[in-house]
Amino acid sequence: xxxxxxxxxxxxxxxxxxxxxxxxYIEPFPxxxxxxxxxxxxxxxxxxxxxxxxxLQNGGLVEKSCFPASEENSWADxxxxxxxxxxxxxxxxxxxxGELGSQFMIEEWGYPAIGVYICDCPSAGHDMVxxxxxxxxxxxxxxxxxxxxxxxxxxxxxxxxxxxxxxGLKSEDEFDGE
Numbered sequence: 001x002x003x004x005x006x007x008x009x010x011x012x013x014x015x016x017x018x019x020x021x022x023x024x025y026i027e028p029f030p031x032x033x034x035x036x037x038x039x040x041x042x043x044x045x046x047x048x049x050x051x052x053x054x055x056l057q058n059g060g061l062v063e064k065s066c067f068p069a070s071e072e073n074s075w076a077d078x079x080x081x082x083x084x085x086x087x088x089x090x091x092x093x094x095x096x097x098g099e100l101g102s103q104f105m106i107e108e109w110g111y112p113a114i115g116v117y118i119c120d121c122p123s124a125g126h127d128m129v130x131x132x133x134x135x136x137x138x139x140x141x142x143x144x145x146x147x148x149x150x151x152x153x154x155x156x157x158x159x160x161x162x163x164x165x166x167x168g169l170k171s172e173d174e175f176d177g178e
């Protein structure tokens with residue numbers, strides 16, 4: 001597959017290949033029909049960079065799990081952490097249309113309905129990372145934001161787009177211990 005977005009990105013040691021990741025995150029590669037049906041169900045056009053990554057591996061736990069944050073949050077004062085990236089599908093617990101996917105977080109946990117939740121966090125639902133369509137509309141290029149349920153669903157801007165977010169993920173050891 002010819003890469004359009006991640007040409008210069010080294011995916012060596014990016015994904016965590018644990019049995020938990022295989023069991024609860026990794027979906028089969030999405031075809032155009034599945035992508036269209038998921039977009040229709042969620043009401044948003046998924047970014048091409050997210051689709052490209054999911055065609056390399058459709059969801060999973062990540063080794064580089066931290067992203068710098070400009071504001072203090074319930075996780076740390078200088079970064080957020082994710083557990084995994086939700087794949088495009090409905091079969092796995094942690095896929096964007098799965099049992100604990102985007103709609104579940106909106107309907108059951110009261111998260112704002114302003115986009116698609118794509119990353120869960122180590123807090124077991126108390127914060128999430130999402131594609132935020134507030135500024136671009138349902139068909140535009142969403143920003144990536146952190147939503148902190150523990151702080152009245154406070155929104156913290158992380159990255160201008162999904163590709164920037166993925167390329168900006170860092171290892172936990174790059175941040176000072178709390």
